[in-house]
Amino acid sequence: MAQLIKNRTATLDTWKTLELVEGETPENVELPTGDVIFPLAVWQARKAEIISCHKRIGLLIDSSERIEDVADDLDYFVIIAVNFPKFVDGRGYSTAALLRQRYHYQGEVRAVGDVLHDQLFYMQRVGFDSYALKDGKDVVYALQKGFTTFGETYQAATDQPQPYFRRRA
Amino acid sequence: MYKYDAIDRQLVNERVEQFRDQVRRWKAGELSDDEFRPLRLQNGLYIQRHAPMFRIAVPYGMMNSARMRKLASISQKYDRGYGHFTTRHNLQLNWPKIEDVPDILAELAEVEMHAIQTSGNCLRNITTDQFAGVAADEIIDPRPLAEILRQWTTFHPEFAFLPRKFKIAISGTKDDRAVTWFHDIGLHLQQRNGEVGFRVIVGGGLGRTPIRGEVVREFLPWQHILTYCEAILRVYNRQGRRDNAFKARIKILVQALGIEAFTKLVEEEWAQTKDGPATITQAEFDRVAAHFEPPAYEKLDEPELPFEKSFKNWADRSIHPHKVPGYAAVTLSLKKHGAAPGDISAEQMLAVADLADQYSFGELRVSHEQNIILADVKKTDLYELWQKAKAAGLATPNIGLLTAMICCPGGDFCDLANAKSIPIANAIQARFDDLDYLFDIGEIDLNISGCMNACGHHHVGHIGVLGVDKNDSEFYQVTLGGRQGNDARLGKVIGPSFAAEEMPDVVDKIIKVYIEHRHADERFLDTFDRIGLDPFKNRVYEGRAHGKAKAAQPEAA
Numbered sequence: 201m202a203q204l205i206k207n208r209t210a211t212l213d214t215w216k217t218l219e220l221v222e223g224e225t226p227e228n229v230e231l232p233t234g235d236v237i238f239p240l241a242v243w244q245a246r247k248a249e250i251i252s253c254h255k256r257i258g259l260l261i262d263s264s265e266r267i268e269d270v271a272d273d274l275d276y277f278v279i280i281a282v283n284f285p286k287f288v289d290g291r292g293y294s295t296a297a298l299l300r301q302r303y304h305y306q307g308e309v310r311a312v313g314d315v316l317h318d319q320l321f322y323m324q325r326v327g328f329d330s331y332a333l334k335d336g337k338d339v340v341y342a343l344q345k346g347f348t349t350f351g352e353t354y355q356a357a358t359d360q361p362q363p364y365f366r367r368r369a
Numbered sequence: 370m371y372k373y374d375a376i377d378r379q380l381v382n383e384r385v386e387q388f389r390d391q392v393r394r395w396k397a398g399e400l401s402d403d404e405f406r407p408l409r410l411q412n413g414l415y416i417q418r419h420a421p422m423f424r425i426a427v428p429y430g431m432m433n434s435a436r437m438r439k440l441a442s443i444s445q446k447y448d449r450g451y452g453h454f455t456t457r458h459n460l461q462l463n464w465p466k467i468e469d470v471p472d473i474l475a476e477l478a479e480v481e482m483h484a485i486q487t488s489g490n491c492l493r494n495i496t497t498d499q500f501a502g503v504a505a506d507e508i509i510d511p512r513p514l515a516e517i518l519r520q521w522t523t524f525h526p527e528f529a530f531l532p533r534k535f536k537i538a539i540s541g542t543k544d545d546r547a548v549t550w551f552h553d554i555g556l557h558l559q560q561r562n563g564e565v566g567f568r569v570i571v572g573g574g575l576g577r578t579p580i581r582g583e584v585v586r587e588f589l590p591w592q593h594i595l596t597y598c599e600a601i602l603r604v605y606n607r608q609g610r611r612d613n614a615f616k617a618r619i620k621i622l623v624q625a626l627g628i629e630a631f632t633k634l635v636e637e638e639w640a641q642t643k644d645g646p647a648t649i650t651q652a653e654f655d656r657v658a659a660h661f662e663p664p665a666y667e668k669l670d671e672p673e674l675p676f677e678k679s680f681k682n683w684a685d686r687s688i689h690p691h692k693v694p695g696y697a698a699v700t701l702s703l704k705k706h707g708a709a710p711g712d713i714s715a716e717q718m719l720a721v722a723d724l725a726d727q728y729s730f731g732e733l734r735v736s737h738e739q740n741i742i743l744a745d746v747k748k749t750d751l752y753e754l755w756q757k758a759k760a761a762g763l764a765t766p767n768i769g770l771l772t773a774m775i776c777c778p779g780g781d782f783c784d785l786a787n788a789k790s791i792p793i794a795n796a797i798q799a800r801f802d803d804l805d806y807l808f809d810i811g812e813i814d815l816n817i818s819g820c821m822n823a824c825g826h827h828h829v830g831h832i833g834v835l836g837v838d839k840n841d842s843e844f845y846q847v848t849l850g851g852r853q854g855n856d857a858r859l860g861k862v863i864g865p866s867f868a869a870e871e872m873p874d875v876v877d878k879i880i881k882v883y884i885e886h887r888h889a890d891e892r893f894l895d896t897f898d899r900i901g902l903d904p905f906k907n908r909v910y911e912g913r914a915h916g917k918a919k920a921a922q923p924e925a926a
Contacts, residue, residue: 266607287404287407287530288407288490288530289530289611290490290527290528290529290530290531290606291606291607291611293526293527293528293529293530293606294527294603294606294607297527297603302641316404317394318391318400318404318408319529319530321526322524322526322527322529323526325526326526326527337399338399345390349383349387350380350383350384350387350524351379351383352376352379352380353524353526354380354520354521354523354524355521355524355525355526355595355647356645356646356647357526357527361646362646363521363595363646363647364376364520365517365520365649365650365652365653365656366646366650366653368653368656
């Protein structure tokens with residue numbers, strides 16, 4: 201189990217993520233009940249069914265998937281989990297930035313996968329607000345240091361839409 | 370020169386503490402080697418063949434004497450008393466200890482320097498023309514916008530883990546001196562109907578797949594450069610290949626999509642952010658530009674320069690026209706024969722700092738040709754400056770000539786290299802040590818890279834030399850006719866590669882063909898363009914069976 205950080209505190213994850221095993225396809229996988237994060241392909245294949253039997257719906261988007269493809273569905277999702285297959289795969293930063301800046305998505309945006317201490321600061325900046333820190337990593341230290349590495353930033357981003365040069369005294 | 374404000378200083382100091390903590394956690398086993406690698410690379414730290422290599426940024430090439438003295442002291446305290454200037458405005462130390470790097474960064478921060486994003490798959494150091502702000506042919510000084518771009522690239526949260534490295538170059542002159550056609554983004558400042566803006570070039574690069582960049586926008590008003598770069602980077606970050614590091618640069622994406630489709634994606638992306646908060650304000654431009662106000666030039670006449678042959682030889686090669694009468698920009702050669710091109714000793718760093726203080730308002734620059742520039746020297750001081758530079762081994766009169774070659778550290782230092790490059794450079798310098806002959810040969814760029822990553826820019830050398838590995842032996846492939854500048858293009862391969870010991874002869878033969886064929890006033894490149902590759906090819910492969918390269922003699926231990 202990854203360790204969840206949300207609103208800058210360690211917290212318990214109440215969401216299950218649907219994972220397809222060998223032989224299962226988005227079309228035939230059994231949909232679990234409860235608060236479930238569905239992979240994008242499952243959502244696309246079973247949208248009506250998911251809406252009819254789930255009050256709270258989550259979406260899992262992988263680094264190679266395009267958020268544009270579900271842009272019209274964003275209101276359905278309480279949470280969107282953006283997967284980092286490897287921490288050096290930086291596509292998820294753009295996904296989160298687009299979700300917040302272009303689509304004005306207000307729900308939870310969670311970093312999942314290879315989520316490490318040293319990327320938390322950037323993740324927070326582009327619009328993530330929860331983080332499934334990788335197993336074995338020090339969640340206490342991450343909370344202590346990971347989000348406050350720098351006290352100021354130059355660029356406009358989700359957390360600070362005004363670049364520093366527009367905020368200078 | 371730009372001076373840090375409290376925030377600039379705070380960020381660099383916070384970076385030092387961040388890296389200190391990362392090194393500590395790596396040593397404690399809390400960060401794996403794989404997790405640590407991109408973090409150390411983004412602080413310029415490579416783990417190499419003999420020792421770590423540490424790359425310090427000199428943003429857009431601007432330095433002052435205090436920074437140079439600090440580099441001298443760092444190289445003495447933490448390294449072996451010398452450094453190597455690269456082709457992208459960086460200084461590399463070859464022998465630091467990993468554990469010392471946080472302390473080195475802290476010392477650098479004292480003089481407003483850093484190693485931020487000097488390596489790794491991120492936005493790299495911005496480069497420009499070494500004569501920015503003083504060149505007689507300058508249209509617009511690129512430095513204020515280079516600094517604004519530096520700040521934008523620094524810790525950009527969305528683009529810290531790109532498919533591959535990303536390099537931006539800016540030029541503000543008629544003659545491009547920043548190799549802008551061969552960068553991921555190349556920017557040409559220009560004026561159109563009284564408005565200042567950029568021609569935006571994307572997808573150029575040397576390396577394994579050399580490609581000349583293509584124009585993605587002919588004119589972009591300067592206020593939009595950050596939002597426009599962001600649009601380019603976002604398209605690249607999302608669509609650039611991540612399955613194969615050799616196909617991950619933006620040039621491959623641009624080629625795969627075609628420039629029109631790529632441009633359409635960028636323009637669509639930009640339409641969403643255009644005129645947003647990241648649009649540069651006049652107030653910010655003015656604030657930064659104030660740091661680059663011209664120094665207090667005196668009103669001077671053009672003096673007669675002393676007529677002493679060796680001084681004149683040096684002056685002819687080393688002086689670049691200045692926009693202010695009575696002043697000159699002076700290039701100090703780091704291409705002394707027998708030394709590694711681009712290397713500078715701590716003593717030379719101190720000498721250079723003194724010269725900058727005495728003769729050039731305390732400022733200096735580094736060029737992508739790996740030399741030092743004193744940009745604002747009174748012509749009446751040139752003779753005195755020359756004598757002091759000569760004493761410090763910085764006045765080899767070879768700027769622009771055959772022996773002032775661009776050369777990467779090569780197999781002697783670099784893990785990526787297929788072959789050594791410094792011994793080749795030194796062997797060629799030894800062969801062409803006769804100054805009169807060197808002057809007679811005239812202007813010629815000889816560029817050497819120890820592998821296809823092309824740090825020595827071999828593709829754009831008039832003569833390019835590329836180290837290749839064949840069955841564990843080092844060979845050298847030669848190209849002719851490459852060039853930088855407005856008409857930048859790639860050299861043509863002359864034929865099969867050569868063994869190291871053949872290289873001085875090969876270059877000698879190429880030069881002889883030029884001398885035999887040249888018309889009066891023709892430079893090497895002019896003759897090459899007129900007569901083509903064949904006469905050179907025929908000469909260098911004369912007497913060889915089927916043009917095959919000789920087998921390398923195994924080196925004696």
